[in-house]
Amino acid sequence: MKVFLELGWFFKQEKKAYISGVLILLFVALLQLVPPKVIGMIADHINDGTITKGMLVEWVVVLIAVGLAMYGLRYYWRIMIFGSAVKLSRILRNRLYQHFTNMSPTFYQKSRVGDLMAHATNDLSAIQQTAGSGVLTLVDSLSTGGFVIIAMAFTISWKLTLICLIPMPFMAMLTSWFGSMLHKSFYKAQEAFSSLNDKTQESMSGIKVIKTFGQEQEDIEDFRKKSEDVVQKNMVVAKIDSLYDPTISIIVGISFFLSIAFGAKYVLNGELTIGELISFTTYLGLLIWPMLAFGWLFNIVERGRASYDRVAALLREKVDITDDDNALDVVPYGDIQYRISEFTYPGDSKPLLKDVLFSLKAGETLGIVGKTGSGKTTLLKLLIREFEGYHGEILFGGEPLQKYKLEKLREAIGYVPQDHFLFSASVAENIAFTDPTATIEEIEHAANLANIHDDILQFTDSYQTVVGERGVSLSGGQKQRISIARALLMNPEVLVLDDSLSAVDAKTEEAILSSLRQNREGKTTIITSHRLSAIQHANLILVLEDGKVSERGTHDELMEIDGWYNEMYVHQQLEELVEQGGY
């Protein structure tokens, strides 16, 4: 029952609803005592031959009135208690979501998305159940159970009540045993479900790769196994769950048997009237619900606790990249200086970047080139503080990056990643993602700079065309240019193009870059590219090799050296000539 204490903050917050819900619930529990009593009295009058029509009508009116009152009141407590429970899952869902958005990529490397989704669905619904059905069952089973037993003992026969309650301790023991069995099996079922979720997510995201390698059958087989596992584990839960009700029925049956056997004896020796025995057995019937409910309570609370523990653990996961207490609330501006002696990815043993030292004046353009895997993207990710923990520092406007509020730092940098992501929304909304208040003129201006405006006009609904999974399918180059337009709309101090032009042809790339040069005068641009022509105008070019700067300088300077850059440039020029049909 610890989970009720842990949820104390919530019950406090929803005090009014819970208190009124519980009071109404108690009142209904009392009202429930009336019908059996009335039926018993009617039976006695019939037995005595003293029943009159007027009396019967009176009692029937009482029964109907009580029935209607219970009907109405039950509706109210449901609204109060279940309605509040829905609020709890909303609060937790929002907290989780906010937490997820604050976490760094390291967290997503560690956690599986399927797991996170399972937390947000199954676990939250189990917690909601605890705050709703759990509270209801606790109050209702204790109050109905308590009131009924009191009514039986004090208004009918305490002796018969004691006899009929003999089987109860067994019930308590069985219930607790079932509870712990259920908890264990439910936990396993939940884990299997997480794993299935994860598998589905991975397959859906990687469906192209799966198809390319003809792995569909293996993938289906793997899914089938995981799905089977979920069924198996849920079957165990269901089996334990199913054993519970029949077990309770046996115990209830024994109680009924005792009440009839001993009750009949008391009626015969005059200790009880027939009517009282009828009331008594009806009361006993009323006890079945609280007894069963008690079992469910264990079940619900166990599930709720397991889920609450998991969600709480997730919420306790520290956000690893946070603002300093006295972080500067200004958008950084100025020169950028990298003074990194070493950077190793969390969990890796070997450093990925070594001795990366360079300075870039505000307004200059930096080009970074090198083989795939040489560390270009990593170097840029450090600038937007996606990863930290390097030896050394990166200065922006003379201050270490950590001096600025993360939000402000990221406002200064328009980062266009290699793997662009478009939302299922209109082209205009996708471009205006960072600034939903942008006017259509601003959006079109950005699209023009990114050389995508004319393409967009060709779409059926122009800027209102929906893209993404549910919309028009775009070419890789179009997606890249929309991503660039998105970054350009921010007009950031620093524009970072991380191999973001790989899917457009050389001519379009040149057009985009030259419009950027004209429009971003005085602003810093960092470009990584496989095509060296993309960075030949840069003020500084770095060649990365295995995380180290192997060559540096301007295009002309690098062409003087007999190194990777020179060789690659000549190679690419030749390639282009061949593509254009030779000399």
Ligand code: ADP
């Ligand atoms: P490039 O942009 O030059 O292709 P990257 O910076 O993307 O190079 O990657 C350099 C190396 O870092 C690769 O070997 C890659 O596997 C590794 N790497 C990239 N991201 C991570 C990460 N989050 N954790 C661990 N290693 C990573």
